[in-house]
Amino acid sequence: MRRSTEGRILVVSDANVLINFLRANRLDLLSQHREYKIHVTEHVRAEITYPEQKSDLDAAISSGDIEEVPLTDPVEVELFVELNAVLGRGESAAIALASNRRWVIAIDELGRARSEARRRVGSDRVINTPGLILSCVRSGALTIAEADGIKASLESQGQSFSTSFGSFGELL
Numbered sequence: 001m002r003r004s005t006e007g008r009i010l011v012v013s014d015a016n017v018l019i020n021f022l023r024a025n026r027l028d029l030l031s032q033h034r035e036y037k038i039h040v041t042e043h044v045r046a047e048i049t050y051p052e053q054k055s056d057l058d059a060a061i062s063s064g065d066i067e068e069v070p071l072t073d074p075v076e077v078e079l080f081v082e083l084n085a086v087l088g089r090g091e092s093a094a095i096a097l098a099s100n101r102r103w104v105i106a107i108d109e110l111g112r113a114r115s116e117a118r119r120r121v122g123s124d125r126v127i128n129t130p131g132l133i134l135s136c137v138r139s140g141a142l143t144i145a146e147a148d149g150i151k152a153s154l155e156s157q158g159q160s161f162s163t164s165f166g167s168f169g170e171l172l
Contacts, residue, residue, distance in 0.1 A: 042071075
């Protein structure tokens with residue numbers, strides 16, 4: 001796994017993970033994460049369409065808390081084109097970048113996107129929203145009660161977020 005100059009693990013996020021933190025009004029947990037340095041591609045950034053969420057993400061990118069990285073390497077572009085034939089643009093870009101640069105990918109998608117991420121990036125370099133929240137608990141950025149509150153909020157919003165556990169305390 002690659003690390004930033006300050007020692008944080010380099011992560012490229014798919015839109016669904018960003019949207020979960022934006023919906024919970026806790027993008028700060030990603031932008032100030034102690035272990036991970038979060039990045040997005042322009043393809044992922046374009047998938048954030050709700051004005052308030054877009055504004056929050058744009059502010060985090062403008063401040064440098066989250067970095068936008070372009071797909072410029074021919075290997076990344078080729079893999080993006082291949083994946084984009086069967087996956088969305090954001091997932092394709094994030095997988096291509098993580099695969100080529102040996103970064104971690106933050107992705108919540110199931111099905112083909114998840115299997116492509118695991119196959120091309122490696123299961124040990126795939127993390128999801130609950131994994132990121134758990135890492136915040138472990139680092140002391142969140143209490144278990146706060147993490148469970150985020151989980152309950154996301155689950156109650158009627159979106160596709162769900163977990164197989166009742167409390168983050170069960171995972172510690």
